Amino acid sequence: MSITPEQQSEIDAARAAPSRTLRATAPGMEQHLYKAVPxxxxxxxxxxxxxxDDAAIVQAARVSYGQGTKKARDDAGLIRYLMRHWHSTPFEMCELKLHVKLPVFVARQWIRHRTANxxxxxxxxxxxxREFYIPAPEQLAAQSTVNNQGRGAVLEGAEAAQVLEMLKSDANRSYDHYEAMLSQDGQQGLARELARMNLPANIYTQWYWKVDLHxxxxxxxxxxxxHAQYEIRVYAEAICAMVADWVPAAYAAFEDYRLEAAQLSGRGLDAVRRMLRGEEVTQESSGMSKGEWREFAALMQL
Structure with missing residues (x-):
C-alpha cells in the first residue's frame, strides 16, 4: 500500500484531534475513520x-409510516422489512465518503455505478x-471457456512467468516514455493532458467517492x-467490512436478502414448485434456455 507522507501526515493529524459533536455517530464506523485499508x-x-446510522434509517421510515409503527416492530425488524420489500429512501438517509486508490481499469468498472459523487x-x-497493478501469480488465469466475462484455469510455469514479465516491462516502458514526453530538459515538454494517454490501464489513480447507503x-x-472480477471484488469486500460495523442491522438485512439470496424467474419458480410436487423437471420441460437451466441447476445444486 502506498500512502504518501503528506497523506499520512493529514491522517495522523485528523486522528489526533477528535472533536465533540451533537450529531449522531456510529461507534463501529468511528474506528474506521481515516484509516487506510490496503x-x-x-x-x-x-x-x-x-x-x-441504523437509527437514521428507522427514523426516516417512521416519518412515512407514523408513530404507531414503533410499537409493532423493533428497529432491526423494521429494517429487515424495508430491505425485504425493496424500500429505498430510508436507506438514502445514510451517506459514506471514501478515499480510494485503485487501478484505472478497475476505476472504469467502478464508475459505471453512476449514483455517486x-x-x-x-x-x-x-x-x-510510477505505480502499477501487477497481479499475483494465482490471479493470472486463462479466458473461461463457458463465460465470456470470466476467468478459467490459472496459468502456470513459463507462460505465467512470461505474462508477468510483459506486464511489468510494458508498464515501465510506457511510464518511461510518459516521463520523457513531460521532460523540460532542453525541450518544451508535452502537455500533461496529452502525455497521460500513453499510460497503461493498470496504473493507479485516486478519487473521493461519496454515495448514499441504498x-x-x-x-x-x-x-x-x-462472480465479480477479483480486482474490484476485493475493494467491495473491504467496504463490506466497514459497512457491517457502521450500520450492523442494515448490513445484516442486506447480507440476508441480497448477498446471500437468489432471484428466480417465473419459469424457475414454476420448476421448483413442480419439483416439490414430485415431478421430474428437465431443461426441455422447464421452458428455460440452456444457459438459464445451467444457472438454475447450479443454484438448486441439481
Missing amino acids: VLDHGFVRVVDYMG VNEYSARYSILD NLFHFLRLRADA
Whole structure:
C-alpha cells in the first residue's frame, strides 16, 4: 500500500484531534475513520466521512409510516422489512465518503455505478506516480471457456512467468516514455493532458467517492458477488467490512436478502414448485434456455 507522507501526515493529524459533536455517530464506523485499508498491491480504501446510522434509517421510515409503527416492530425488524420489500429512501438517509486508490481499469468498472459523487485525481494537472497493478501469480488465469466475462484455469510455469514479465516491462516502458514526453530538459515538454494517454490501464489513480447507503448496497450486491472480477471484488469486500460495523442491522438485512439470496424467474419458480410436487423437471420441460437451466441447476445444486 502506498500512502504518501503528506497523506499520512493529514491522517495522523485528523486522528489526533477528535472533536465533540451533537450529531449522531456510529461507534463501529468511528474506528474506521481515516484509516487506510490496503487493497491489491498498491491500493487502499479509507473512510473520510459518514452520515447517519441504523437509527437514521428507522427514523426516516417512521416519518412515512407514523408513530404507531414503533410499537409493532423493533428497529432491526423494521429494517429487515424495508430491505425485504425493496424500500429505498430510508436507506438514502445514510451517506459514506471514501478515499480510494485503485487501478484505472478497475476505476472504469467502478464508475459505471453512476449514483455517486466522484472527484478523481487529475492527470491534466498532476503527474501520476510510477505505480502499477501487477497481479499475483494465482490471479493470472486463462479466458473461461463457458463465460465470456470470466476467468478459467490459472496459468502456470513459463507462460505465467512470461505474462508477468510483459506486464511489468510494458508498464515501465510506457511510464518511461510518459516521463520523457513531460521532460523540460532542453525541450518544451508535452502537455500533461496529452502525455497521460500513453499510460497503461493498470496504473493507479485516486478519487473521493461519496454515495448514499441504498446505492452503496446496490454497488456491493454486484461487486462483492463471487462472480465479480477479483480486482474490484476485493475493494467491495473491504467496504463490506466497514459497512457491517457502521450500520450492523442494515448490513445484516442486506447480507440476508441480497448477498446471500437468489432471484428466480417465473419459469424457475414454476420448476421448483413442480419439483416439490414430485415431478421430474428437465431443461426441455422447464421452458428455460440452456444457459438459464445451467444457472438454475447450479443454484438448486441439481
